[in-house]
Amino acid sequence: MKTILVIDDSPTIRASVEFAVKPIGMEVKQAENGKKGLEAFSSLNSSGAELGLVIVDVNMPEMDGITFIKEFRKSDKFTPVLVLTTESEEDKIKEGKCVGASGWMIKPFKPADLVAVVEKLVR
Secondary structure: OEEEEEEOOOHHHHHHHHHHHHHHOOEEEEEOOHHHHHHHHHHHHHHOOEEEEEEEOOOOOOOOHHHHHHHHHHHOOOOOEEEEEOOOOHHHHHHHHHHOOOEEEEOOOOHHHHHHHHHHHOO
């Protein structure tokens, strides 16, 4: 079973994502900011879990999503990263793509739309 790492400072968003992707057979690991996300990634790696996707917010305390992606890409070049955020400016989206984001989705999201994107990104 593939694991999705959901990094967002909103417990409601983390729960909503988990609720949306559980029925399609995804395991979910949650973290509340980029720093905790890197720790969760590290523990997933050492446990031998198969990381299928990272879903990350942009605006978070301690470490934002863009910085997280930069750091994450140093040790994982291939796992897709979906940015799930309220940010819709072209510049932010470009910056995200430049650091290695695979996709960009604007909140609020419809669970069916999220599932469609997840199914496209997780191999």
